[in-house]
Amino acid sequence: MRDMIAETVCVGTEILLGNIVNTNAAYLAGEYAKLGLLSYAQTVVGDNEERIMETVRTALTRSDLVVISGGLGPTQDDITKETVARLLGREMRLDEVSRKRIEAFFDKRGRKMTENNLRQAMIPLGARVLDNDNGTAPGILIELTPEESARFQKEKRGLQAVVLLPGPPEELTEMWEQKVVPYLQQRTGDVIYSAMVKVCGRSESEVAEILDDLIRQSGDVTVAPYAKTGEVHMRVTARAEDEKSAKKLVKPVVKEIKTRLGDSVYTTHEETTLEKAVVDLLLANGLTVTTVESCTGGLIAGRLINVQGVSEVYKSGFVTYSNKAKRKLAGVKKKTLDKYGAVSEQTAREMVNGATLFNRADVGVSVTGIAGPDGGTEEKPVGLVYIAVSVCGVVTVREYHFSGNRAKIRSHTVAAALDQMRRCILKYYSKLTFGKEE
Amino acid sequence: MRDMIAETVCVGTEILLGNIVNTNAAYLAGEYAKLGLLSYAQTVVGDNEERIMETVRTALTRSDLVVISGGLGPTQDDITKETVARLLGREMRLDEVSRKRIEAFFDKRGRKMTENNLRQAMIPLGARVLDNDNGTAPGILIELTPEESARFQKEKRGLQAVVLLPGPPEELTEMWEQKVVPYLQQRTGDVIYSAMVKVCGRSESEVAEILDDLIRQSGDVTVAPYAKTGEVHMRVTARAEDEKSAKKLVKPVVKEIKTRLGDSVYTTHEETTLEKAVVDLLLANGLTVTTVESCTGGLIAGRLINVQGVSEVYKSGFVTYSNKAKRKLAGVKKKTLDKYGAVSEQTAREMVNGATLFNRADVGVSVTGIAGPDGGTEEKPVGLVYIAVSVCGVVTVREYHFSGNRAKIRSHTVAAALDQMRRCILKYYSKLTFGKEE
Numbered sequence: 001m002r003d004m005i006a007e008t009v010c011v012g013t014e015i016l017l018g019n020i021v022n023t024n025a026a027y028l029a030g031e032y033a034k035l036g037l038l039s040y041a042q043t044v045v046g047d048n049e050e051r052i053m054e055t056v057r058t059a060l061t062r063s064d065l066v067v068i069s070g071g072l073g074p075t076q077d078d079i080t081k082e083t084v085a086r087l088l089g090r091e092m093r094l095d096e097v098s099r100k101r102i103e104a105f106f107d108k109r110g111r112k113m114t115e116n117n118l119r120q121a122m123i124p125l126g127a128r129v130l131d132n133d134n135g136t137a138p139g140i141l142i143e144l145t146p147e148e149s150a151r152f153q154k155e156k157r158g159l160q161a162v163v164l165l166p167g168p169p170e171e172l173t174e175m176w177e178q179k180v181v182p183y184l185q186q187r188t189g190d191v192i193y194s195a196m197v198k199v200c201g202r203s204e205s206e207v208a209e210i211l212d213d214l215i216r217q218s219g220d221v222t223v224a225p226y227a228k229t230g231e232v233h234m235r236v237t238a239r240a241e242d243e244k245s246a247k248k249l250v251k252p253v254v255k256e257i258k259t260r261l262g263d264s265v266y267t268t269h270e271e272t273t274l275e276k277a278v279v280d281l282l283l284a285n286g287l288t289v290t291t292v293e294s295c296t297g298g299l300i301a302g303r304l305i306n307v308q309g310v311s312e313v314y315k316s317g318f319v320t321y322s323n324k325a326k327r328k329l330a331g332v333k334k335k336t337l338d339k340y341g342a343v344s345e346q347t348a349r350e351m352v353n354g355a356t357l358f359n360r361a362d363v364g365v366s367v368t369g370i371a372g373p374d375g376g377t378e379e380k381p382v383g384l385v386y387i388a389v390s391v392c393g394v395v396t397v398r399e400y401h402f403s404g405n406r407a408k409i410r411s412h413t414v415a416a417a418l419d420q421m422r423r424c425i426l427k428y429y430s431k432l433t434f435g436k437e438e
Numbered sequence: 439m440r441d442m443i444a445e446t447v448c449v450g451t452e453i454l455l456g457n458i459v460n461t462n463a464a465y466l467a468g469e470y471a472k473l474g475l476l477s478y479a480q481t482v483v484g485d486n487e488e489r490i491m492e493t494v495r496t497a498l499t500r501s502d503l504v505v506i507s508g509g510l511g512p513t514q515d516d517i518t519k520e521t522v523a524r525l526l527g528r529e530m531r532l533d534e535v536s537r538k539r540i541e542a543f544f545d546k547r548g549r550k551m552t553e554n555n556l557r558q559a560m561i562p563l564g565a566r567v568l569d570n571d572n573g574t575a576p577g578i579l580i581e582l583t584p585e586e587s588a589r590f591q592k593e594k595r596g597l598q599a600v601v602l603l604p605g606p607p608e609e610l611t612e613m614w615e616q617k618v619v620p621y622l623q624q625r626t627g628d629v630i631y632s633a634m635v636k637v638c639g640r641s642e643s644e645v646a647e648i649l650d651d652l653i654r655q656s657g658d659v660t661v662a663p664y665a666k667t668g669e670v671h672m673r674v675t676a677r678a679e680d681e682k683s684a685k686k687l688v689k690p691v692v693k694e695i696k697t698r699l700g701d702s703v704y705t706t707h708e709e710t711t712l713e714k715a716v717v718d719l720l721l722a723n724g725l726t727v728t729t730v731e732s733c734t735g736g737l738i739a740g741r742l743i744n745v746q747g748v749s750e751v752y753k754s755g756f757v758t759y760s761n762k763a764k765r766k767l768a769g770v771k772k773k774t775l776d777k778y779g780a781v782s783e784q785t786a787r788e789m790v791n792g793a794t795l796f797n798r799a800d801v802g803v804s805v806t807g808i809a810g811p812d813g814g815t816e817e818k819p820v821g822l823v824y825i826a827v828s829v830c831g832v833v834t835v836r837e838y839h840f841s842g843n844r845a846k847i848r849s850h851t852v853a854a855a856l857d858q859m860r861r862c863i864l865k866y867y868s869k870l871t872f873g874k875e876e
Contacts, residue, residue, distance in 0.1 A: 016477050018468025019664045022460055025482070030456025039454050040489055042482035044463070051478055058496075226457045291736070291757065297743030298729070298736025301757045305735030308811060308844060316763030318756060319729065319739045325754030325797075359763075373746060406746060 004188065006037040007063035009055055011071040011080050012167055013046040024069045024172055031176060033224060035184060036192045036239045037065065047077045053087050056162070060144075060152035064160055065184070070167030072137035074116040081140060084162060085124035088148055095123040098131075098138045105136050130163075130179040134171045139179065140164040159187070193246035194237040196270045197257050198277075200230060201419040207232045210260050214253065221249050223257070230415025231274060263426055266419075274418045275303040281422060282313040285429040287362040287391075289421075291317035292330050292355035294342070295371040295385065299414045316359050320351065330354035330366070341380070343368050345397045348386035356390050363425060364390040365417050371406045383409050387417050389424040396424050442626065444475040445501035447493055449509035449518050450605055451484040462507045462610055469614060471662060473622060474630045474677045475503065485515045491525050494600070498582075498590035502598055503622075508605030510575035512554040519578060522600060523562035526586055533561040536569075536576045543574050568601075568617040572609045578602040579621065597625070631684035632675040634708045635695050636715075638668060639857040645670045648698050652691060659687050661695070668853025669712060701864055704857075712856045713741040719860060720751040723867040725800040725829075727859075729755035730768050730793035732780070733809040733823065737852045754797050758789065768792035768804070779818070781806050783835045786824035794828050801863060802828040803855050809844045821847050825855050827862040834862050 008028045015022050025042045032039045043059070045051045052071070059066045071080030085092055098121035106113040120137050123129055130139030144160040153160070163180055165172045185191060199207055204227040208215060211234070214223045220240070226233040234257060238249035258265050266277040282289055291301045301317045304310055318329045323342050326332040331354030332347055340346040351366035369385030376382035383404075388397040400416055402409045446466045453460050463480045470477045481497070483489045490509070497504045509518030523530055536559035544551040558575045561567055568577030582598040591598070601618055603610045623629060637645055642665040646653060649672070652661045658678070664671040672695060676687035696703050704715040720727055729739045739755045742748055756767045761780050764770040769792030770785055778784040789804035807823030814820035821842075826835040838854055840847045 015464070016467055016480065017471050017662060018464050018466070019662070021464040022480075026453070026456050026459040028456070029454055033455050040484055040486065041493070042454065042460075044480040046478050048478065055479070224455060224457070226455075293736070295743070296740070297752075298731070298739030298755065298757065301736030302734070302740050305733070305757075305759060306845065306848075311759060314735075314757075315760035316756065316758050316767055317736065318754065319736065319743075319752075320754050321743060321749060322753035329754055407744065410744075 004037050004065060005063045006032045006039050006065040006067065007059045008039070008042045009052075009059055009066060009068045010042070010044045010167075011047060011052055011068060012044070013077075015044050016046050023169055024167070027169070027173060028067055028069075028176070031181075034192065034194050034235065034237060035181070036190075036222075036237055037184075047071055047079060049079055049083050049086075052080060052083045056084060056087055057152065060149075060160065060162070061154075064157060065163065066161075067163045067165065067180075069165045069172055072120065072139070072164060072166050074114070074120055074136070078119075080164060081122070081124065084142070084164065088124065088142065088144070088162075090124040090126060090142075092122045093125055094118075095121050095129055095138070098123065098129055101131065101138070102136050130165075130175050132166060132171055132175060133178075134174055135166055135168060137166045137171070139166060139175045141180070141183065161187075190239050190241065191243045191246050192237060192239050193243055193250055194235055195250050195254050195268055197234040197236065197254055197261075197265055198267045198272070198274070199232045199234065199261055199264045200266050200274055200415065201423070202232065202261065202264045204232050207234075207261070211257060214256065221253050223253065229411050230419065263423065266422060273306070274415065274422075276307045278418050278421050278425075279304060279307040279310050279313060281425050281429070282363065283309075285425065287425070287429075288313050288315060288360075289363040289365070290315070290355050290359035290361035292351045292364065292366045293317070293319055294321055294326070294351075294366075294368040296367045296369075296410055296413050296417070297321060299410060300365060300367065300417050303414055303418065315361070318355055318359075326351060326368075329358070331358070343370055343380055343384060343386060345386050345388075345399065348388035348397050349395050352388040352390045352395060356393075362392050363421065364388075365421050367413060367417055369400075369409070369413060371409045371413075373406060385409070385413050385416075387413070387420050389417075389420050391424050391428050394424075394428065396420070442475050442503060443501045444470045444477050444503040444505065445497045446477070446480045447490075447497055447504060447506045448480070448482045448605075449485060449490055449506060450482070451515075453482050454484050461607055462605070465607070465611060466505055466507075466614070469619075472630065472632050472673065472675060473619070474628075474660075474675055475622075485509055485517060487517055487521050487524075490518060490521045494522060494525055495590065498587075498598065498600070499592075502595060503601065504599075505601045505603065505618075507603045507610055510558065510577070510602060510604050512552070512558055512574070516557075518602060519560070519562065522580070522602065526562065526580065526582070526600075528562040528564060528580075530560045531563055532556075533559050533567055533576070536561065536567055539569065539576070540574045568603075568613050570604060570609055570613060571616075572612055573604055573606060575604045575609070577604060577613045577617065579618070599625075628677050628679065629681045629684050630675060630677050631681055631688055632673055633688050633692050633706055635672040635674065635692055635699075635703055636705045636710070636712070637670045637672065637699055637702045638704050638712055638853065639861070640670060640699065640702045642670050645672075645699070649695060652694065659691050661691065667849050668857065701861065704860060711744070712853065712860075714745045716856050716859050716863075717742060717745040717748050717751060719863050719867070720801060721747075723863065725863070725867070726751050726753060726798075727801040727803070728753070728793050728797040728799035730789045730802065730804045731755070731757055732759055732764070732789075732804075732806040734805045734807075734848055734851050734855070735759060737848060738803060738805065738855050741852055741856065753799070756793055756797075764789060764806075767796070769796070781808055781818055781822060781824060783824055783826075783837065786826035786835050787833050790826040790828045790833060794831075800830055801859065802826075803859050805851060805855055807838075807847070807851060809847045809851075811844060823847070823851050823854075825851070825858050827855075827858050829862050829866050832862075832866065834858070 128141040240246035330351040332350040352364045356364035372382035383402045385400040566579040678684035768789040770788040790802045794802035810820035821840040823838045
């Protein structure tokens with residue numbers, strides 16, 4: 001099948017004012033990649049008829065699927081729908097189903113629907129309505145007639161479609177997943193299957209080098225790396241006639257990545273975060289965990305407690321920012337602090353031992369470091385961090401050197417601590433909780 | 439002076455793949471607003487000569503300042519500079535100063551400069567070089583000649599300029615601030631002065647209603663609200679012939695906002711975050727602080743410890759996720775937990791009392807709530823949170839109802855806790871530490 005080209009147009013003055021970061025464009029771009037669609041451009045325009053029209057016109061000259069977000073609301077500023085209808089020369093009509101849905105939305109909240117909101121039920125002739133389960137503005141999908149397409153495209157490329165989605169991210173993402181993806185899959189006939197391989201404890205360039213041939217190969221399977229703080233995510237995508245064939249293409253590539261990267265791969269599940277991988281490993285092995293943090297000051301605990309159901313494994317932890325707190329709460333010896341300093345292997349070790357003892361936890365993690373911008377010396381520069389992990393009394397301490405500002409050093413430390421916990425637990429316990437295939 | 443129109447073009451396949459969120463575009467949009475420049479469009483294109491050329495050509499037909507980010511690196515994919523030079527019909531020449539700077543950059547790191555990197559020192563004829571203090575790729579500023587402009591613009595609008603900035607955000611922002619902003623200020627002759635007013639504990643719609651007339655007014659002073667989690671930031675901007683006149687326009691508007699919003703205004707300083715406002719208040723009054731967190735699990739401590747110099751006020755804190763931890767670490771009575779439950783006003787109160795006693799802190803904050811998605815009941819639904827703040831033994835407990843997913847409920851809780859701390863300290867201590875004018 002010919003490659004389909006998708007293009008995003010975001011309508012919203014608030015993006016042009018720098019008021020919000022354009023996460024919708026990034027989300028849709030990732031979705032195109034996942035579905036194997038090509039994409040060459042993204043545009044942001046304000047709520048201005050002339051500019052919206054010009055931008056959508058340009059997009060239609062070069063793309064098969066034009067996804068427009070924003071400007072479907074009830075106010076006078078919201079003109080996306082009318083503008084697109086005018087560009088295509090289609091009339092607007094009242095959609096009875098949408099009208100009833102909007103009325104019901106207001107009824108449920110005990111509010112009265114205003115005339116303005118009725119505008120949201122107006123739909124271009126011949127368009128499909130995409131019901132909005134999270135708000136009042138319905139989405140719209142318009143397949144262009146061959147005559148309409150011919151006005152934009154010099155050479156005939158095939159079926160073109162314009163999709164209008166509401167601007168609020170939670171409404172946009174759900175409508176995309178529930179309504180647009182099934183349409184695209186049905187329309188292309190092909191099935192796209194993709195798997196995610198998530199890696200931690202390796203740099204992006206290291207991963208890119210190890211997987212160079214896989215990333216560069218062009219064919220039925222593509223491998224695309226995405227860098228995150230302390231992590232690299234790899235999306236493996238294949239397109240085939242049916243799901244079974246697509247999966248069959250993806251599987252050996254995922255296996256090869258896992259073979260090459262070993263236990264740096266922490267999951268092959270889309271929704272599993274690094275903290276969830278750690279919590280799952282603790283749960284699977286019946287282990288409890290505690291934290292005692294200095295420069296990260298609660299952020300490791302904060303990440304672990306992101307995970308739903310963490311109460312089974314996480315009971316309590318300490319933030320010990322001062323030397324006194326390290327002594328009093330974690331039982332670090334005065335002699336140790338005097339001789340080696342607060343930022344030292346020895347202090348990290350005593351912190352984790354004290355915290356696991358006091359909190360009666362099987363696993364513990366301690367962090368002590370210099371996040372800066374002050375406090376660095378020649379011998380102990382800003383970015384020096386010691387992380388100790390105890391697994392049932394066996395303590396592993398590692399020294400790290402991070403760079404960047406205070407916030408960056410702290411977030412890299414949190415990722416490194418989670419990775420170190422993972423590796424230490426894996427060393428002594430089950431390896432069976434990661435990378436399980438469906 | 440005529441309004442200047444600015445437009446951003448981001449070059450980068452990684453943005454089109456959804457690999458990264460386009461923070462450069464959002465940063466530049468905010469900067470335009472700050473400088474009083476208008477902006478009607480943003481575009482993202484991949485590293486493709488034809489598409490870059492077409493996009494920049496379109497931008498030059500409608501904008502006075504075109505800022506292009508990305509594609510200045512040493513690889514074959516990096517073609518922004520050559521493409522723009524070709525579009526303008528300008529030759530490339532080697533810039534000796536840039537060559538030496540790039541060589542020095544490599545020398546300093548003990549690495550040898552490759553031929554590729556020399557490409558970064560090639561500059562379009564007649565362009566100004568913007569030195570890069572954080573990387574190897576210099577930025578470029580080209581003022582178009584009247585003849586060049588005439589090729590793009592139907593009607594003569596005045597001086598046009600194209601600015602090329604490196605893609606890495608830390609390089610882009612510093613070059614923008616250090617090199618481009620002074621150029622723009624000098625060029626327009628006008629001075630733009632803006633002040634930031636940051637508000638917490640009020641919703642965006644509440645703030646918009648209270649300041650409706652100020653936000654709607656069009657004139658020499660503009661007020662633009664930006665919503666953040668639990669906060670609203672307002673930028674007040676004025677343009678005038680000199681800084682003194684611009685400040686004179688801004689000052690009464692800032693004062694009026696402060697009068698209307700009272701102590702919901704936590705700062706009028708650009709760099710001051712909510713956690714810094716709290717830490718400053720503690721420092722100014724010689725108070726120490728502790729935290730004891732259940733559903734936020736360390737995130738409040740994590741925010742406070744963001745602040746450089748926090749060691750004067752923050753010594754230690756607890757994460758008490760289980761009931762047992764609430765009893766053992768914070769001294770909550772078993773009777774209290776049995777009778778009122780872990781998520782209750784009474785438990786929050788005992789948590790904060792126990793934590794301030796044990797940690798010998800003047801101020802304490804405790805949080806207990808249901809972040810979901812499980813654990814909610816009819817009586818105590820997901821999103822119910824109790825926050826207690828103790829200031830030298832005087833405890834204030836507040837009940838909150840947040841909505842959204844687990845992450846959203848937790849981040850709103852953190853913002854609310856910081857705001858409640860601020861208000862409680864202000865109630866008993868100095869009000870003189872916020873909103874001070876220079």
